[in-house]
Structure formats: structure tokens, C-alpha cells
Amino acid sequence: MPSKTTTSAETPAVRVAKPPRQKGLGEPPQTATETAAVGNNTKVAADDKLVDLGFKLPQAFRRNFRLFCASNDMAQVDAFRxxxxxxxxxxGWESN
Structure with a gap:
């Protein structure tokens, strides 16, 4: 009884050339409809958005800062600013 499985010798190998590599990223899409990517987020965050500063402080500094702000009736963000x-x-830094 012949087996129903095929061996690699019976099936022809399919050889497909690799696509050429991109040399750069190219131009960004002009509108969201010109890309398949979801979101197409190419904009910079507005200045009114809140962001994390990304640093940590010692616990003692945080405690003293919070006590200073509370005793002077100040918001912590306002005191930091x-x-x-x-x-x-x-x-001598020019702020906006």
C-alpha cells in the first residue's frame, strides 16, 4: 500500500528572490489616508499637554519640598516652575 505523505524529493522547491533593501525611510506620509499604519502620529505634542520629567529624587528631599509647599500654601508644580x-x-537662560 503506497503512503500518502510526500517527501521533499517529490515536491519542487519554490525559490523567490528577496525584495531589495530600502536605503532610507523616505518621505513621511502627507495624510493619514496615504498610509496603512494606524494612527499616523507624526505631530509633536502641544505645549499644554502634561509630561513626566523622568527623574527621581531622594525621599528626604521630596518630604522637605512637600512640607515647604504646604507651609507656604503653594502648589508643588507652581513652586517647581x-x-x-x-x-x-x-x-542667563532665555525662557519662552
Whole structure:
């Protein structure tokens, strides 16, 4: 009784050439309809969006900062902004 499985010698090998490599990314799509990618997020975040600064501080500094803000009836974000504005002005940095 002949077997129903085929061996690799019986099936022809299909050889397909690899597509050429891209040399660059090319131009970005002009509109969301010109791409298959979902979202097409090529815009920069607006200045009114809140973002994480991405650094950590010692717990003692955080505690002292929070106590200072609470005792002076200030929001922590406002205190940080004001302190950074003063420091940048002291260093000669032009803020927007």
C-alpha cells in the first residue's frame, strides 16, 4: 500500500528572490489616508499637554519640598516652575 505523505524529493522547491533593501525611510506620509499604519502620529505634542520629567529624587528631599509647599500654601508644580524660572534667569537662560 503506497503512503500518502510526500517527501521533499517529490515536491519542487519554490525559490523567490528577496525584495531589495530600502536605503532610507523616505518621505513621511502627507495624510493619514496615504498610509496603512494606524494612527499616523507624526505631530509633536502641544505645549499644554502634561509630561513626566523622568527623574527621581531622594525621599528626604521630596518630604522637605512637600512640607515647604504646604507651609507656604503653594502648589508643588507652581513652586517647581517658579524655582526653575528663577534659576534659569540666574544662569542667563532665555525662557519662552
Amino acid at each position: 517658579e524655582a526653575m524660572a528663577d534659576y534659569m534667569k540666574k544662569k
